[in-house]
Amino acid sequence: MSEQQDSIKLKPGAGGTFERPESAFRHFVSNAPGSKFPAEKADMPCISARDSHRTMIVRSLKRLEDIVDLYICSFNMGKDGWFFSDNPEVAKFGCLPKDPLYGLSKIKELYLKADPSYEGRYTIPVLWDKKTHTMVSNESSDIIRMFYTEFDHLLPEADREMNQPGGGFYPEDLQAEIDGINDWVYHTVNNGVYKSGFAFTQEAYEENVEKVFGSLGRLEELLSDRPFLLGDYITDADIRLFPTIVRFDLAYNPIFMCNLGTIRNDYPNLHLWLRRLYWDGSERTHGAFRKTTEPWIERYKNGYGEARQLVLGITDALRPYPTHIEVVATQLSSDQKQPTTLSLQQHFAQRGSERTSLYRMSTWRSIRRMIRTWPLMGLYRRPWPMSSAVAPRLDHSIPIEEEKTPNYHANRFYPIYLGQVLDGRYQVATKLGYGANSTVWLVRDLDRWRWSQEKYFAVKVNATRQPSRKVATENELDIMSHISQVNPQHKDLKPDNIMVKIEDTSIFDRDAQDEFENPLPQKHLNARTIYLSRNNYGPLSVPTGIIQIADFDLSVRTEPDQIHMGAIQGEMYRAPEVILNAGYTYSADIWSLGVMLWDLLEGKGLFNPTAPGKADEYDDQSHLGQIAALIGPPPQNLLSIGQRTSMFYKSNGELKDPDRIPGDLNFENTISCMSGEEKLKFIQFIKRMVRWSPEERNTAGELLDDPWLHEDFSQN
Numbered sequence: 001m002s003e004q005q006d007s008i009k010l011k012p013g014a015g016g017t018f019e020r021p022e023s024a025f026r027h028f029v030s031n032a033p034g035s036k037f038p039a040e041k042a043d044m045p046c047i048s049a050r051d052s053h054r055t056m057i058v059r060s061l062k063r064l065e066d067i068v069d070l071y072i073c074s075f076n077m078g079k080d081g082w083f084f085s086d087n088p089e090v091a092k093f094g095c096l097p098k099d100p101l102y103g104l105s106k107i108k109e110l111y112l113k114a115d116p117s118y119e120g121r122y123t124i125p126v127l128w129d130k131k132t133h134t135m136v137s138n139e140s141s142d143i144i145r146m147f148y149t150e151f152d153h154l155l156p157e158a159d160r161e162m163n164q165p166g167g168g169f170y171p172e173d174l175q176a177e178i179d180g181i182n183d184w185v186y187h188t189v190n191n192g193v194y195k196s197g198f199a200f201t202q203e204a205y206e207e208n209v210e211k212v213f214g215s216l217g218r219l220e221e222l223l224s225d226r227p228f229l230l231g232d233y234i235t236d237a238d239i240r241l242f243p244t245i246v247r248f249d250l251a252y253n254p255i256f257m258c259n260l261g262t263i264r265n266d267y268p269n270l271h272l273w274l275r276r277l278y279w280d281g282s283e284r285t286h287g288a289f290r291k292t293t294e295p296w297i298e299r300y301k302n303g304y305g306e307a308r309q310l311v312l313g314i315t316d317a318l319r320p321y322p323t324h325i326e327v328v329a330t331q332l333s334s335d336q337k338q339p340t341t342l343s344l345q346q347h348f349a350q351r352g353s354e355r356t357s358l359y360r361m362s363t364w365r366s367i368r369r370m371i372r373t374w375p376l377m378g379l380y381r382r383p384w385p386m387s388s389a390v391a392p393r394l395d396h397s398i399p400i401e402e403e404k405t406p407n408y409h410a411n412r413f414y415p416i417y418l419g420q421v422l423d424g425r426y427q428v429a430t431k432l433g434y435g436a437n438s439t440v441w442l443v444r445d446l447d448r449w450r451w452s453q454e455k456y457f458a459v460k461v462n463a464t465r466q467p468s469r470k471v472a473t474e475n476e477l478d479i480m481s482h483i484s485q486v487n488p489q490h491k492d493l494k495p496d497n498i499m500v501k502i503e504d505t506s507i508f509d510r511d512a513q514d515e516f517e518n519p520l521p522q523k524h525l526n527a528r529t530i531y532l533s534r535n536n537y538g539p540l541s542v543p544t545g546i547i548q549i550a551d552f553d554l555s556v557r558t559e560p561d562q563i564h565m566g567a568i569q570g571e572m573y574r575a576p577e578v579i580l581n582a583g584y585t586y587s588a589d590i591w592s593l594g595v596m597l598w599d600l601l602e603g604k605g606l607f608n609p610t611a612p613g614k615a616d617e618y619d620d621q622s623h624l625g626q627i628a629a630l631i632g633p634p635p636q637n638l639l640s641i642g643q644r645t646s647m648f649y650k651s652n653g654e655l656k657d658p659d660r661i662p663g664d665l666n667f668e669n670t671i672s673c674m675s676g677e678e679k680l681k682f683i684q685f686i687k688r689m690v691r692w693s694p695e696e697r698n699t700a701g702e703l704l705d706d707p708w709l710h711e712d713f714s715q716n
Contacts, residue, residue: 025138025139027136028137028146028150030150037132039146039151041067053292054140055143056292057242058143060287072096073085074090074095081124083105084104084106093296110126125140125143127143127146148161148170164284170236174235178230178237181222187211188211192208193248193252196212196257197252210260210415217416218417218528219267220269223386225388229241234285249262249263261420266420269386278293381444384427387517392520392521394521394523400530402439413528415528415529426459427446428442429441429515430442430515431534437462438461439460440458440461442457442511514534566581575587575694576624576634579620580638580642582642586699590699591691594689594690608626620647625658678708684708685703
């Protein structure tokens with residue numbers, strides 16, 4: 001039968017996700033007396049293909065080659081699923097032209113022979129019983145468990161499960177741990193790559209690809225102090241993970257768009273684990289991992305590309321987010337002990353053949369990355385190994401850090417982990433902070449000679465699930481690059497965004513080393529770890545006097561007479577025109593600056609606008625009442641243009657709830673850090689900023705000439 005290329009398009013599940021159907025045949029082979037499917041030699045052939053890798057691994061690990069026959073079908077799927085092929089090209093890989101049992105051409109025909117009423121998908125592997133002429137199982141997780149123990153009575157003593165190192169591949173004392181790892185690895189890695197590559201919507205793709213890399217980070221941490229996932233011995237958990245990881249850089253990264261990193265460049269522990277299994281030819285594995293991988297490895301990329309085309313009907317990749325990690329083509333060579341990188345010429349030729357923007361990058365960046373794979377790479381700084389220190393664990397039920405921000409959703413935040421290398425260059429050392437839309441990390445720059453001084457950067461990782469995030473990121477970069485030439489409106493001026501330049505960069509070394517040796521408590525969740533921020537550097541040892549404004553992701557470049565609408569600013573620093581939705585411009589930042597000075601000088605806010613009886617809940621009307629107590633009633637012209645005015649004010653301009661206006665709030669009694677003429681001049685300075693009418697507030701340039709900023713006042 002020739003190669004089929006019929007469409008097998010699937011229907012999307014909820015939210016545009018790819019949903020794998022449950023296996024329909026779940027019988028069990030047993031060596032117990034009276035079993036319906038007794039384990040006997042040559043009675044249970046396994047029908048397989050490249051996608052049944054773990055089944056073939058266990059068959060080889062257990063030396064069942066002479067007990068369980070293996071029938072290999074073609075590389076590709078047609079509209080009825082897998083099939084046998086007489087194509088001489090696939091015959092070289094052991095693929096058969098017909099089913100040896102009944103001369104059938106399609107796996108579908110075996111399913112219908114087992115159950116004529118079957119209407120599901122025709123998947124592999126299939127474990128078939130020759131005696132009863134029916135299907136025992138089409139679930140690989142069940143089949144490998146049968147292979148572990150149920151054929152042991154046909155094997156030499158040394159190959160039986162109980163005599164394997166560590167008590168076997170699925171030892172009783174580790175079964176709960178193995179099942180626990182298998183559960184999250186299956187949903188977020190094994191099946192996660194398919195949920196990413198076969199996603200029907202951008203949202204489904206982004207959600208699942210983030211889970212893939214969150215779990216890869218978790219696996220990287222697991223392998224930081226052990227050769228295998230559960231310790232010193234290979235277990236069922238390693239076997240189930242291996243087929244996904246060995247395909248990752250070759251197929252899942254470029255074809256299924258799991259392109260936020262590569263195993264080789266970004267997960268050193270996982271990469272070492274992969275090579276350890278692949279090249280093991282000892283008695284414990286008999287070379288099973290390599291034997292069941294090497295014949296197929298050149299077919300992975302093409303095979304998965306064809307599968308994606310057949311399932312989704314497309315060959316071009318959906319545009320993923322983010323796209324900053326480049327694809328590095330790797331292969332496990334049969335005569336080398338580690339993956340080899342394609343030559344520069346091959347690399348560019350391959351990149352030129354791709355038709356999507358997913359793989360485009362500048363020539364210089366390509367050359368720089370490739371150079372780092374040459375011998376000169378030994379002169380560059382190397383990533384620190386994963387820390388062996390065990391961090392204290394935090395209670396899962398108590399929100400911390402970004403989990404406490406408004407409208408928090410885990411899927412919006414990329415699951416960074418300590419020790420991770422971003423873009424092949426920046427190794428994550430500590431967490432610096434977080435916000436409602438991002439996390440910030442201290443990273444080591446690895447693109448430096450080993451003898452040069454350590455260099456650190458702060459990397460801001462924006463939330464990915466916000467629809468406007470791409471635009472906001474581009475806007476922030478634009479403002480940062482033009483900050484010295486234009487007048488950006490910040491829109492979120494508050495103490496959290498006012499920074500003092502650090503006085504000594506050795507502090508970064510100190511904190512990075514301390515986090516490595518004595519990590520702060522961590523909150524470990526299913527596919528991510530929430531870290532505590534290291535950002536309390538204490539008082540300045542040497543005052544620098546250099547103040548900087550940060551966090552421009554909500555900022556806009558605007559003109560003085562250009563009016564914007566909508567809610568901006570932190571609640572306590574919100575200008576009245578923003579509360580009323582009367583339109584704002586630069587003058588809203590001037591209001592925030594004036595109010596923020598209380599936090600800097602007094603250590604507390606000028607306003608405390610909470611709802612009556614609800615100390616932690618912000619209230620707009622209370623805020624307007626406190627402003628009125630401080631600077632008098634609002635002007636009618638401001639109220640007349642506010643789209644929310646009627647929510648808080650009567651038609652005559654009075655506040656609907658006059659009890660929200662405190663009788664004892666004034667500038668004088670809110671200032672305790674100064675007195676006399678200095679206090680008087682400070683209040684005059686503040687009144688130039690804290691005014692109802694935006695047009696009456698002074699500009700930043702005008703404020704720079706204020707006497708309070710320049711005069712020396714006697715200290716009492």
